[in-house]
Amino acid sequence: MVSQENSIIGFVGTGVMGNSMAKNLLAKGYRVFVYNRTKTKAEELLSLGAKWADTPKEVAEKATIIITIVGYPSDVEEIYLGENGILFHAKKGSYTIDMTTSTPSLAKKLFEEGKKRGIYVVDAPVSGGDIGAREGKLSIMVGGEEAAFQALAPVFEVLGTNIVYQGESGAGQHTKMCNQIAIASNMIGVCEAIVYAEKAGLNPDTVLKSISTGAAGSFSLSNLAPRMIKGDFEPGFYIKHFIKDMRIALEEAKFMGMNAPGLQLAENLYSRLSKLGEDESGTQALYKYYQHYSNSAI
Template identity: 40%
Template sequence: MTNAHVRRVALIGCGIMGAPIGGHIMDAGFDLTVHNRTRSKAEGLLARGAHWADSPAEAAADADVVLTMVGYPSEVEDVYLATDGLIRAAKRGAWLIDLTTSSPQLARDIHDAAEVEDKHAFDCPVTGGEQGAIDGTLTLIAGVSEAEAAPVLPVLESFSSKIFYFDQPGGGQTAKLCNQVSLASCMLGYADALALAEQSGIDQEKVLEVMASGTGGSGASRTLAPRSLAGDYKPGFMVEHLRKDIALALRRSEDLDITLPGAETAFTLFDMLCQIGGARMGTQALTLLYQDEATCAAAGLDWSLLDRDEYADDGEDGCGCGHDHGDGHECCGHHDHGHECCGGHHHDHDGDHECCGGHGHHDHDGGCRCHHEDR
């Protein structure tokens, strides 16, 4: 298939990231068909002339390129590998590109299944957040070689400013998980720094300037820390999705028999934030865990949710996070959150308890889902 033959594009998932991506694809002159679980989120694209499909299969039927941007690996698996999924529904020769951050093994499974059907699939998770999607400057992390991706570059370049190629199925997902592990630790770093500055009575904004002028700063402290200080917790990237990404990285670390202490700590705190009502906040809401209960309550968090009985009825998995709570494991450990969760809490990490490395992952999802993204 030459570039000239890529005319029709299907997009599955029109949420925070998907909708602006679709807009850039249309701006580049491609004919776009969209499907979203919640149609209202696609209305902006439909108003611009995109076509609506009632299912992913219908969207993909005549598409040269199919892009997916959904929430969790389980959704990716359903969209691609179900009996009426994209592997079966797409036409021969079509390109199937998953932009979701998902499981490397699932990406390999999808690639292999597509090749059997004379179709081409590769993983291509993105980084850059909502603003990058709006600006069309996302970084793409592709599990394919540059030469292999050449036929679909006009589509990919329409919403990105940089593409990294990792030359093998699942390579893009693995590289994205590496990025997420680093991001999470950087966020913990600036949250710790701001808490230390606040409790010491010095100017937090000046501390950020100091960090930026030396080696203590990061992309997270540059772009997200100011939003934390301003009390702006609007999601550019939701807490529950970063938690999912860290869980996938921890699952991979278990497969490799290595330990990621920073990722384990990050998982504990982001999981805690999900449990007290922050799942759909922006990741910069992490700093709320360092504040008193009144400040947290004003932001919509409820510490009492951590006082529920471990086995209380709350969906299929008790706390709703999908962990295996057997053998006395508690999702976030035992802590005293009387005043400040990270300023004064006391985790019980005695004995053989592992804060995150010992949680039970399930299948491709890493076992960490409180909510599905409302695509």
């Protein structure tokens, strides 16, 4: 098991979730080096004691544990396997944790490359959005060698409360696809329920009191429906990234010979929102489709 005293954490990707995750590691006394393509997004962390690294290469050279949470599989591949890639510059015996929602095939590719170089690679995507990241209550789904999972337990426990080892490399990413599939159809139901309540002349806040703790209860109903009602569409998780996740899941489902009509419908609706300029909004902005855009010709 890795010890805090001997661990230097490199953190790549200080966006909506990464910022809070790195902040929690600093609060627990870890030494943290951060890299982000836009340095201004890391300023709060630097003010709290994090050190800046100019490239992923510098992160890899300084850290014993490297955490990445970026946007797209292409970003992951560049960060790990590009010219300044982490796997070409990390120390032998170090650990890398990719917490980006990415493809299972890429997770396996990184694992194999790391193994050649004596570097432990785990895929550990997360769920819980900005709230879970801020409160250190993320669900963490881990794939890779079980020994690496056990060694990294103290780090995972700073970031989340539901931490499950899912199996070999890629299993974490497959589990995250299950998570996103469940959320996708659920978000449609949540939006339709709130709009229905409004059209029926009900107080949607009062409706939520009745339905959020019953059989209909879900994270989206409890945490995102109140944002919809308030007109708060700031991102806890970007629509553009959710579309990316749904498309990965659809590709994986197709590869396995599985039909996923609910997921296909959700991807279609969110893609319409994307065309209307909502990429940077939170996933709860699907509510806007029902409120304003449902009669759109697109």
